[in-house]
Amino acid sequence: xxxxxxxxxxxxxxxxxxxxxxxxxxxxxxxxxxxxxxxxxxxxxxxxxxxxxxxxxxxxxxxxxxxxxxxxxxxxxxxxxxxxxxxxxxxxxxxxxxxxxxxxxxxxxxxxxxxxxxxxxxx
Numbered sequence: 001x002x003x004x005x006x007x008x009x010x011x012x013x014x015x016x017x018x019x020x021x022x023x024x025x026x027x028x029x030x031x032x033x034x035x036x037x038x039x040x041x042x043x044x045x046x047x048x049x050x051x052x053x054x055x056x057x058x059x060x061x062x063x064x065x066x067x068x069x070x071x072x073x074x075x076x077x078x079x080x081x082x083x084x085x086x087x088x089x090x091x092x093x094x095x096x097x098x099x100x101x102x103x104x105x106x107x108x109x110x111x112x113x114x115x116x117x118x119x120x121x122x123x
Contacts, residue, residue, distance in 0.1 A: 005092070005095075006076040009076035010073060010080075013073035027054075027061060030054065030116070031054050034047065034050055037120075046119045047119070049119055050120060054116065057109070057112050057113060060108065060109040060112065064106065068101070068105065072102065078091045079095060
């Protein structure tokens with residue numbers, strides 16, 4: 001694709017909005033099945049930790065979509081609609097900085113998700 005970075009951010013934001021419903025449904029199902037597993041199989045330390053990590057996972061997903069996704073899309077749109085090169089460069093710097101922070105949150109989200117999977121396999 002020969003899009004500039006601002007256009008790619010816009011496309012990723014659109015894909016993220018469409019995937020958000022699927023992600024929320026998956027998280028709710030994960031929580032329901034974790035609780036059902038505890039009721040049917042007995043609550044133990046791994047399940048307690050898993051249940052404690054689920055709200056963290058919900059919070060990370062919500063923060064990522066509500067905060068980072070919207071701000072990145074707004075900065076990309078402002079960058080595309082900017083009047084001059086200096087203004088566009090300023091928006092691009094802010095967008096790249098926010099993208100680096102978003103990437104760190106994504107990696108943390110992945111680590112928490114991996115921990116939940118490992119705990120679910122041991123429960």
